[in-house]
Amino acid sequence: MAVLTEEQVMLKDAAKGWVSERSPVSALRKLRDADVDVGFDRAAWAEMGQMGWAGVVVPETYGGSEFGYRSLGLVLEETGRTLTNSPLVSTALFAASVLTLGAGAAQKEAWLGRIAEAGAVIAPAIDEHAHHAPAATALAATRSGDGWTLTGKKPFVLDGMAADAFIVAARTSGKPGEEAGITLFLVPASAPGLSRTRLKTVDSRGAADVSFEGVAVGADTVIGQADQGFGLLDQALDRARAGLAAEMLGQASQAFEITLDYLKTRVQFGQVIGTFQSLQHRAAKMFTELEMTRSCVEAALDAIDSNGNDVRALCSLAKAKASETVHLVSNEMVQMHGGIGMTDAHDAGLYMKRARVSEALFGGASFHRDRYATLMGY
Amino acid sequence: MTDSAPTELDAFRAETRAWLEQNYPRSLDAPMAEDDAPWGGRRAKWSNPDAKLWLDRMAAKGWTAPTWPTAYGGGGLSAEQNRVLQQELIRLKARPALMSFGLWMLGPVLLEYATEEQKQKFLPPIVRGEIRWCQGYSEPGAGSDLAGLQTRCEDQGDHYLVNGQKVWTSYADQADWIFCLVRTDTSKKHEGISFLLFDMTTPGVEPRPIKLISGSSPFCETFFDNVKVPKDQLVGRLNGGWDIAKRLLQYERQNISASGFGGGAGPELEDVAKAFVGVSGGKIADPDLRARIAEHRMYAKAFALTVRRAEAESKAAKGPSAATSIIKYAAAKMNQDRSELMVEALGTQGLGWEGEGFDPDALKATRAWLRSKGNSIEGGTSEVNLNVVAKRVLGLLDHQ
Numbered sequence: 001m002a003v004l005t006e007e008q009v010m011l012k013d014a015a016k017g018w019v020s021e022r023s024p025v026s027a028l029r030k031l032r033d034a035d036v037d038v039g040f041d042r043a044a045w046a047e048m049g050q051m052g053w054a055g056v057v058v059p060e061t062y063g064g065s066e067f068g069y070r071s072l073g074l075v076l077e078e079t080g081r082t083l084t085n086s087p088l089v090s091t092a093l094f095a096a097s098v099l100t101l102g103a104g105a106a107q108k109e110a111w112l113g114r115i116a117e118a119g120a121v122i123a124p125a126i127d128e129h130a131h132h133a134p135a136a137t138a139l140a141a142t143r144s145g146d147g148w149t150l151t152g153k154k155p156f157v158l159d160g161m162a163a164d165a166f167i168v169a170a171r172t173s174g175k176p177g178e179e180a181g182i183t184l185f186l187v188p189a190s191a192p193g194l195s196r197t198r199l200k201t202v203d204s205r206g207a208a209d210v211s212f213e214g215v216a217v218g219a220d221t222v223i224g225q226a227d228q229g230f231g232l233l234d235q236a237l238d239r240a241r242a243g244l245a246a247e248m249l250g251q252a253s254q255a256f257e258i259t260l261d262y263l264k265t266r267v268q269f270g271q272v273i274g275t276f277q278s279l280q281h282r283a284a285k286m287f288t289e290l291e292m293t294r295s296c297v298e299a300a301l302d303a304i305d306s307n308g309n310d311v312r313a314l315c316s317l318a319k320a321k322a323s324e325t326v327h328l329v330s331n332e333m334v335q336m337h338g339g340i341g342m343t344d345a346h347d348a349g350l351y352m353k354r355a356r357v358s359e360a361l362f363g364g365a366s367f368h369r370d371r372y373a374t375l376m377g378y
Numbered sequence: 379m380t381d382s383a384p385t386e387l388d389a390f391r392a393e394t395r396a397w398l399e400q401n402y403p404r405s406l407d408a409p410m411a412e413d414d415a416p417w418g419g420r421r422a423k424w425s426n427p428d429a430k431l432w433l434d435r436m437a438a439k440g441w442t443a444p445t446w447p448t449a450y451g452g453g454g455l456s457a458e459q460n461r462v463l464q465q466e467l468i469r470l471k472a473r474p475a476l477m478s479f480g481l482w483m484l485g486p487v488l489l490e491y492a493t494e495e496q497k498q499k500f501l502p503p504i505v506r507g508e509i510r511w512c513q514g515y516s517e518p519g520a521g522s523d524l525a526g527l528q529t530r531c532e533d534q535g536d537h538y539l540v541n542g543q544k545v546w547t548s549y550a551d552q553a554d555w556i557f558c559l560v561r562t563d564t565s566k567k568h569e570g571i572s573f574l575l576f577d578m579t580t581p582g583v584e585p586r587p588i589k590l591i592s593g594s595s596p597f598c599e600t601f602f603d604n605v606k607v608p609k610d611q612l613v614g615r616l617n618g619g620w621d622i623a624k625r626l627l628q629y630e631r632q633n634i635s636a637s638g639f640g641g642g643a644g645p646e647l648e649d650v651a652k653a654f655v656g657v658s659g660g661k662i663a664d665p666d667l668r669a670r671i672a673e674h675r676m677y678a679k680a681f682a683l684t685v686r687r688a689e690a691e692s693k694a695a696k697g698p699s700a701a702t703s704i705i706k707y708a709a710a711k712m713n714q715d716r717s718e719l720m721v722e723a724l725g726t727q728g729l730g731w732e733g734e735g736f737d738p739d740a741l742k743a744t745r746a747w748l749r750s751k752g753n754s755i756e757g758g759t760s761e762v763n764l765n766v767v768a769k770r771v772l773g774l775l776d777h778q
Contacts, residue, residue, distance in 0.1 A: 275778065280764065372675070
């Protein structure tokens, strides 16, 4: 853990304390078993808002603390540790980034304050296929009068059931696959023609398939410039990738620590299994990956906060490494726990299920290796 | 040594840049051949006299050992100033003025464990590149289990008498002095080891080069037959050498790692792949190779960020960061992966041994690939490194 400011240490400690008390893994289990359709605890989300976590990257003018991405990463790492379900990623990270970076004054006024106090959930309706591909946007937005009409589908929208509004990537010109011709819209969930269907996913979060059937929206719902939305989207996605990577680092770190404890307590052949060299080496390799991932995550978040010129490559690096590491560690968590690791009663399965969803969200290791190579010119 | 304020640091940068630009001999801009590596020592050969001039100029400022105290010939720089110096050297693409086990390994432990007289005697010649040191650690029966070493050292009243054999002594045939682990008590294992310095020209010392699969001979077997060593050349206490030995290994692994086993030299992997595999739509034409190159390059970037983070954290905590422990293991993997990918990208051009029909860079890459197999063995095998992480960092216990 690199050197933190006093403010950051306080934020991290507060997050650590809160999740252990209010949001241990058993809270996720309860949500799952109660079959809550929004996939998170609204009371807990309100508390997160009161503590200021929803407004960490929101400008002070709009009620946020403007502490920056490194600080939000600290909160996400702690909430990741206990698999806390909340709209931090969809709303406090992604939507707050889009709006802060690209929205007009009226949109900021209308939404950023609500985000900062956890008074609204805004979900990213970006991808349209089974794999992350923002440039492949096809959902059609056509001009009608002063406004636009949206028609198309957005599957697997994170926090889609709880969303008060969606940030929708739509095709306003050009062809799917082209970066030019994409426009971002801020569409209220109540807009006529918008419907959502709940998805039951492995991680028990409130994802939804969202359908737009001739949804008429005003010109004031366009975020930034029409046809020029990809740059803004990519910038906001990078912030989301780095922040999500911090959450995944937390997930992987906790999964590793639980596993390490088990290696130190489970006795077979008359000794604790952690004395076996094959398991020691695998544990040491996981530790190596976790340390390398931490370096990437911190570098990406710092680059965002200092407006570095290598933000894109570092965010792809962080998301790819975090994806590889949480994949490895969550699998090893199941394997090293043996029989108990296969059971629903143990948390290992919950870590593995959440890991796979986090890996896929905003691009997995393979997507980001390709992007990294392209950015580097090969 | 306190942190310098930003403005002072800016001034230091300006002065440093001006001095370097004035004093770095431009004839050294040409690529450095392996034979030109500036190891110094009594038998140093300088194919380009400017390389010696560069060493002398840097040594006069103490900048071959930038952070060592000026009292022992060092530069007396703070960590920040040293970082600026290193950045400016990189900016100039300067060759190293001196490469030296004395600088990287022995000097730091002498600063910590040696007597004042020993520091005065041994450190300044290291800074000036006058004495080239080699490392007498491994033995035929003591590799990963280093503390099992058997080279005997007996107290003969007015001197020590050393008998035994070392192996994997890097460049022992070219070194002037050796820092050597010897057994001074056969009744104990770790507590029976001492840390001894002696001249390689002492009668009874005989190094023999070992030829590796790469064709090169960076290592030797070194034999000691009734070697007489003055008693004031013992560092630390008698039978107290194991702590010094371990500390030196930390410096060795740190240094190996910071240099990434020298893997950064030569053409970039992606450029080689583009040249030998082809390009399609601006990308390396073989998508599988391209993905594996990207994976490796990202690992290398993560590694570099980890080295930087470990430095920053060690400094803030005034002790090694947990990240330090994984660096040697990761560096070995990184360089081996890179070497394998390089030879794969070169195709049959990567399979030449010597002579006509092969590009000199390709031949170098092939030899480097073979040499890289040692990276996970030398300086502690990767398996031993993982043991160390498991036990010391993760707190896992020994098998009973």
